[in-house]
Amino acid sequence: xxxxxxHLFRITTWGESHGPGIGAVIDGCPPLLPITAEEIQAELDxxxxxxxxxxxxxxxxxxxxxxxxxxxxxTTGTPIGLFVRNTDQRSSAYSEMKQAFRPSHADFTxxxxxxxxxPNGGGxxxxxxxxxxxxxxxxAKKILALAYGVEIRAFVSSIHRLRMPAxxxxxxxxxxxxxxxxxPDPKTAEAMIEVIKKARSEGDSxxxxxxxxxxxxxxxxxxxxxxxxxxxxxxxxxxxxxxKGFEIGSGFGGTLLKGSEHNDLFENREGQVRTxxxxxxxxQGGISNGEEIRFNVAFKPTATILQPQQTVxxxxxxxxxxxxxxxxxxxxxxxxxxVEAMAALxxxxxxMRQTAQNRAFEFPQK
Numbered sequence: 001x002x003x004x005x006x007h008l009f010r011i012t013t014w015g016e017s018h019g020p021g022i023g024a025v026i027d028g029c030p031p032l033l034p035i036t037a038e039e040i041q042a043e044l045d046x047x048x049x050x051x052x053x054x055x056x057x058x059x060x061x062x063x064x065x066x067x068x069x070x071x072x073x074x075t076t077g078t079p080i081g082l083f084v085r086n087t088d089q090r091s092s093a094y095s096e097m098k099q100a101f102r103p104s105h106a107d108f109t110x111x112x113x114x115x116x117x118x119p120n121g122g123g124x125x126x127x128x129x130x131x132x133x134x135x136x137x138x139x140a141k142k143i144l145a146l147a148y149g150v151e152i153r154a155f156v157s158s159i160h161r162l163r164m165p166a167x168x169x170x171x172x173x174x175x176x177x178x179x180x181x182x183x184p185d186p187k188t189a190e191a192m193i194e195v196i197k198k199a200r201s202e203g204d205s206x207x208x209x210x211x212x213x214x215x216x217x218x219x220x221x222x223x224x225x226x227x228x229x230x231x232x233x234x235x236x237x238x239x240x241x242x243x244k245g246f247e248i249g250s251g252f253g254g255t256l257l258k259g260s261e262h263n264d265l266f267e268n269r270e271g272q273v274r275t276x277x278x279x280x281x282x283x284q285g286g287i288s289n290g291e292e293i294r295f296n297v298a299f300k301p302t303a304t305i306l307q308p309q310q311t312v313x314x315x316x317x318x319x320x321x322x323x324x325x326x327x328x329x330x331x332x333x334x335x336x337x338x339v340e341a342m343a344a345l346x347x348x349x350x351x352m353r354q355t356a357q358n359r360a361f362e363f364p365q366k
Contacts, residue, residue, distance in 0.1 A: 005133075005236070005239070005345060006028070006345060006349040007349055007352075007353060008028050008349055008352040008353055008356065009026070009028045009029065009140065009345065009348045009349045009352055010026070010027045010028050010349075011024055011025065011026050011027075011132065011133070011136040011345065012024065012025045012027075013129055013131075013132030013133060013136075014132070015124075015128075015129065015131075015132070016118050016120070016121070016123045016124050016126065016128075017086070017120065017121030017122055017123060017124075017126030017128045017129075018086065018118075018120035018121040018123070019086060019118075019123075020085065020086060021083055021084055021085040021086050022083075022084050022086070022128055022129060022131040022132055023081065023082060023083045023084070023132060024081075024082045024131075024132030024133070024135050024136050025079055025080065025081055025082075026069065026079065026080040026082070026136050026139060027079050027080075028352070029069065029075050029077070029080055029139055029143075030075065030077065030143065031074070031075055031076055031077030032074050032075065032077075033074060033075040033139065033142065033143060033146075034073055034074050035070065035073070035074070035075065035138070035139060035142060036073055037064055037065075037066055039138055039142065040064045040066075040082070040135050040138040040139075041063065041064055042138075043134050043135070043137065043138045043141075043337055043341070044062045044064055044084070044131065044134055044135060045062070046134075046177075046334075046336070046337040047062070047130065047131065047134050047334055047337045047338060048060055048061070048062040049328075049334075051180075051334075052180035052333075053180070053197075054180050054181065054193055054196045054197060054200070054328075054329065054330065054333065055180075055328050055333065055334055056327050056328045058088050059087075059088045060086065060087060060088050061087065062084050062131060063084065063085070064082055064083070064084055064135055065082070065083045065084070065085075066080070066081070066082060067081030067082065067083055068080060068081040069081060075139075080139070082132065082135045082136070084131050084135070086128070096321060096324070097119045097321070098119045099313050099314055100311050100312070100313045100314075100319050100321045101311050101312060101313075101321075102303065102304065102311065102321060102323065103303065103309050103310075103311055103321075104300075104303040105122065105125070105303050105304070106122065106125035107119070107122075110123075110124075110125060111314070125241070126241075127241045127242070127331065127334075129241075130240065130241070130338045130341075133338060133341050133342060133345070134337055134338055134341045136341070136345065137337075137338075137340065137341025137342065137344045137345055138341070140341070140344035140345050140347070140348040141340070141341070141344045143348055144344055144347055144348055144351070147351070148216055148217070148218055148351070149216040150214065150215070150216050150217055150347065151170070151214065151215050151216060152212070152213075152214045152340045152343050152344055152347075153170065153171055153172075153173065153176065153212070153213050153214075153340070154176075154210050154211065154212040154213075154336045154337070154339040154340045154343070155171055155175075155176045155182055155183060155184050155210065155211060155336060156181055156182045156183040156189075156192065156208055156209070156210055156211075156332050156333055156336060157183070157208075157209050157210065157211040157296070158208050158209040159181065159183075159192040159195055159196065159206055159207075159208040159330060159332060160195050160199075160206040160207065160208065162188060162191055162192050162195060163188075163209075164183055164184070164185040164188040164189075165185060165188070167184060167185065170213060170215055170292070171184040171213070172184075176336065179193065180193060180333060181193050181196065181332075181333045182333045182336045192208075196329050196330045197329075199329050199330065200329035203305055203306030203307045204301075204305050204306075204307065204329070205301040205302035205303075205304075205305050205327075205328075205329050205330060206301050206329065206330050207242070207244075207298070207299045207300045207301040207302075207330070207331075207332065208298075208299055208330065208332035209296050209297065209298050209299070209332075210296070210297045210299065210332060210335060210336055210339050211294070211295075211296050212293075212294070212295050212296075212297065212339050212340065212343055213292055213293070213294050214282070214292065214293040214294075214343060214347070215292045215293075217282060217288045217290065217292075217293055217347065218288065218290070218351070219287075219288055219289060219290040220287060220288060220354055220358075221287065221288040221347060221350040221351055221354055222283065222286045222287040222288055222350055223286055223287070223350075223353075224285060224286050224287070225286070227286075227350075228283070228285075228286025228287075229283050229286055229287060229288055229346070229350060230248045230281070230283045230286065230295075231286065232346045232349075232350070233246075233248065233293075233295060233343065233346050234246045234248075236342040236343070236345065236346050237295070237297045237339065237342060239342070240297070240335065240338055240339070240342065241331070242299045242300050242302070242303075242331050242335075243297055243298065243299055243300075244298050244299070244300045245296075245297070245298030246295065246296070246297055246298070247295065247296050248281040248282075248283060248293075248294065248295040248296075249278070249279050249280045249281025249282070249283070249294060249295075250262065250279040250280075250281070251281075251295075251296065254279060257279075262279050263279075264276065264277050264278060264279055264280050264284075264291075265277070272290075273290075274290070274291070275289065275291055278291045278292060278294065281293060281294045281295060282294060293343075297335075297339055299331055299332050299335060301330070302327055302328055302329060302330065302331050304323035304327040305323050306322060306323050306324075307322060307323075308320050308321070308322045309321055309322065309323075
């Protein structure tokens with residue numbers, strides 16, 4: 001199903017940008033997990049629009065409603081229904097886009113595939129769809145933290161041509177949330193904010209990279225062939241709006257090294273098998289090796305810009321279109337929590353699959 005994600009911990013998202021609201025259904029969540037609407041809301045508040053002067057001015061509280069699956073503060077094991085109402089739609093800003101295709105948007109491909117599309121705010125292709133992912137990710141994050149002590153931290157490492165210095169220490173949430181751009185290096189963050197503001201003042205946009213680091217991941221998550229852990233992480237990240245690249249560990253930079261330089265040598269560290277370096281990014285042979293998982297996700301510049309651009313209408317005739325409405329001059333800062341949510345969904349699903357395959361039954365041994 002194209003609107004569902006996961007195997008044992010499965011989510012389905014639904015809704016459009018300018019419809020009544022956005023929702024998600026979680027199937028497979030274990031019972032008796034303690035969780036509150038406030039915990040889910042804390043994650044959604046990091047994603048919501050209008051949170052700073054470098055994001056879209058659309059004002060949405062993104063207040064979550066738990067419709068089912070939670071009773072007296074604990075999950076019941078039944079499907080969990082989550083709903084966030086849209087309250088600040090301005091569909092009139094999209095009237096011209098009913099007849100013309102916005103450059104680099106999904107308008108043309110949706111129209112070609114389905115023969116119909118919702119032009120208001122991009123409909124289903126809008127990044128507001130990710131509300132459901134973040135809400136579901138709050139459940140996955142908590143389960144992983146309680147079961148394994150897993151910590152997931154994403155942050156903005158570059159905007160346009162600005163890149164923060166390498167950071168070896170695991171960043172704290174406070175460091176990431178200290179600035180509107182969510183870069184844990186204060187000096188670089190200040191410069192990034194100015195780049196975004198300049199692009200907005202010119203009616204333009206910029207992209208960037210989010211780095212994600214995950215620690216305390218148990219050894220053994222992932223599958224050897226098609227469902228390799230890094231493959232599922234890549235699919236999860238590239239399913240996000242505006243993403244154009246994914247690399248894990250040494251990534252493309254690893255191609256510049258020889259095997260003797262790139263290999264992660266093993267050592268016995270206080271009774272545990274560990275690697276001296278981590279160019280594998282915490283995954284070897286498609287399976288987690290217990291080291292910190294590290295990957296990068298590239299986001300393109302926001303497609304809607306306030307400049308006239310060449311395009312065609314529904315009849316294929318040339319025309320000119322200038323973006324309207326309220327849009328982020330850079331989507332990257334708000335995408336940090338979405339990257340974390342998708343990483344949590346992948347890891348939890350693989351943790352449940354590992355348990356189901358290796359621990360569900362005990363066979364007598366001769």
